[in-house]
């Protein structure tokens with residue numbers, strides 16, 4: 001199997017390299033915006049959107065025109081990549097429209113591509129293809145083309161596999177580089193033979209049927225107060241003033257801190273569980289449904305909206321969906337499996353094989369499980385995990401990894417440009 005993995009590091013750039021990167025990103029942004037405005041005109045007049053192949057042909061012309069001759073200062077490969085991205089963005093939008101028309105989708109996920117702005121982090125990036133041809137790595141430095149030269153990066157882990165391309169992005173005032181690698185591995189065999197059941201909870205993020213528990217991180221809650229007060233400060237400032245911009249940057253830093261904490265935590269937990277178990281049995285929680293239901297609808301102004309949205313917030317905060325996605329691809333790499341089972345009654349059924357008595361009474365409170373029939377007693381979360389495991393052992397599994405219950409399992413596969421991977 002082919003394993004695609006990305007390694008992301010922070011770049012330590014000199015002031016000159018920073019300027020050059022801004023310039024390169026600027027040319028990319030310009031090309032995207034110019035091509036997009038042509039596409040938009042065509043769209044308006046009902047013409048076909050040009051393919052990225054057609055768009056590539058515009059580049060030499062633009063470089064020759066006086067007004068846009070500065071594009072010659074850009075990186076030719078990166079400029080072409082931007083046009084490929086634009087073509088792909090239109091493609092995704094059209095795919096969605098087709099699905100919408102066929103009734104396979106309720107709302108469009110990929111909107112029409114939009115113009116890129118200088119001051120938006122995510123709008124500043126360049127991708128360099130054919131890494132081995134244009135770039136080189138030596139210890140903690142990477143040699144980049146387009147007069148960037150050697151750039152130091154904070155190498156926090158070794159890079160495995162062959163680097164195919166790299167993307168340089170700007171985030172919260174820093175530059176980052178992400179190396180996309182490919183590696184061919186033949187039928188991995190999971191090093192462990194153990195099977196484990198998982199119970200997901202609000203108080204305990206994950207409980208294993210072995211009794212191990214992972215506490216919730218709730219990174220958002222921890223930083224919530226700080227974020228709220230900084231946001232209040234922002235609202236008192238004059239929009240787009242220097243102070244407003246400064247405050248805005250401060251808020252963005254808190255946001256990215258939260259995201260980093262959460263990502264680290266989830267990767268660490270999924271890494272440990274995946275490393276030690278060949279088969280992981282999980283509850284098939286419909287996280288997205290749960291978070292939608294709290295809003296209520298017109299007739300039913302959701303009774304427990306407040307309580308529910310509190311619970312949902314923790315659910316989303318802890319990133320169960322993301323956690324499952326990570327478990328699935330980590331297991332796939334190691335040759336293990338993730339199996340989702342229907343979680344019905346897992347919290348109130350006695351896990352004793354000879355008993356299996358199911359009753360509300362078995363759960364006198366949130367933490368405790370005590371079987372009213374046979375007297376079996378244990379922590380309720382552990383009982384949940386044991387039951388999840390036994391549902392699978394009894395042969396009632398809903399779906400194996402990648403099919404069935406999760407509507408878009410395919411989309412959950414690791415993506416080239418996004419994946420950040422723990423060691």
Ligand SMILES: [Zn+2]
Pocket residue numbers: 350351352355356357371372373374375376
């Ligand atoms: Zn019992």
